[in-house]
Amino acid sequence: AQSVTQLDSQVPVFEEAPVELRCNYSSSVSVYLFWYVQYPNQGLQLLLKYLSGSTLVKGINGFEAEFNKSQTSFHLRKPSVHISDTAEYFCAVSDPGNTPLVFGKGTRLSVIA
Amino acid sequence: KAGVTQTPRYLIKTRGQQVTLSCSPISGHRSVSWYQQTPGQGLQFLFEYFSETQRNKGNFPGRFSGRQFSNSRSEMNVSTLELGDSALYLCASSPVSGVNTEAFFGQGTRLTVV
Numbered sequence: 001a002q003s004v005t006q007l008d009s010q011v012p013v014f015e016e017a018p019v020e021l022r023c024n025y026s027s028s029v030s031v032y033l034f035w036y037v038q039y040p041n042q043g044l045q046l047l048l049k050y051l052s053g054s055t056l057v058k059g060i061n062g063f064e065a066e067f068n069k070s071q072t073s074f075h076l077r078k079p080s081v082h083i084s085d086t087a088e089y090f091c092a093v094s095d096p097g098n099t100p101l102v103f104g105k106g107t108r109l110s111v112i113a
Numbered sequence: 114k115a116g117v118t119q120t121p122r123y124l125i126k127t128r129g130q131q132v133t134l135s136c137s138p139i140s141g142h143r144s145v146s147w148y149q150q151t152p153g154q155g156l157q158f159l160f161e162y163f164s165e166t167q168r169n170k171g172n173f174p175g176r177f178s179g180r181q182f183s184n185s186r187s188e189m190n191v192s193t194l195e196l197g198d199s200a201l202y203l204c205a206s207s208p209v210s211g212v213n214t215e216a217f218f219g220q221g222t223r224l225t226v227v
Binding site for chain 2: 036041042043044045046049090092099100101102103104105106
């Protein structure tokens with residue numbers, strides 16, 4: 001079964017600084033990878049997903065992620081964060097073939113003015 | 114287009130009671146999945162329904178059950194509540210079954226068991 005490790009439970013960063021949220025998954029022949037964001041008292045919103053093709057995936061709100069098969073990683077990046085990016089971010093993985101999403105424990109991003 | 118609607122938003126129950134949570138998916142979506150979110154365990158998959166049939170089931174005891182109606186609305190039921198069932202329960206809907214389509218999440222139902 002797939003598993004996901006989000007290496008940082010909390011990441012504080014100053015406004016307008018770059019940020020990287022790290023995600024590693026257990027190895028598999030092929031995977032689907034996702035990043036979701038959860039604002040306080042809200043559900044999850046999809047930021048971006050990798051299904052196949054280009055390893056650099058661009059998402060909403062200026063986020064992007066790079067799929068690295070050799071390192072089994074899917075790190076999320078943003079070149080310049082805003083206060084409004086303060087939220088919890090979840091990495092998720094699934095095998096093709098209608099298997100459920102497996103989520104990491106989440107990374108709480110705090111943007112400091 | 115209305116989003117995924119979960120009712121109620123907040124619920125307080127006593128140990129031993131049972132509870133039913135409701136999820137109305139986005140119009141036209143036929144797949145509904147349920148997740149339990151707790152600080153300790155994170156997000157854990159409960160089950161998925163598609164066209165009134167359970168397609169996948171997570172590793173939860175039989176006290177957790179669900180169903181889907183012909184209009185795609187779904188309910189989940191937890192019987193004999195335990196303190197550890199306190200969590201945010203999230204519902205997600207998709208047009209079809211399978212994770213290669215985007216899942217749209219509701220705001221969740223926060224269940225507190227006392």
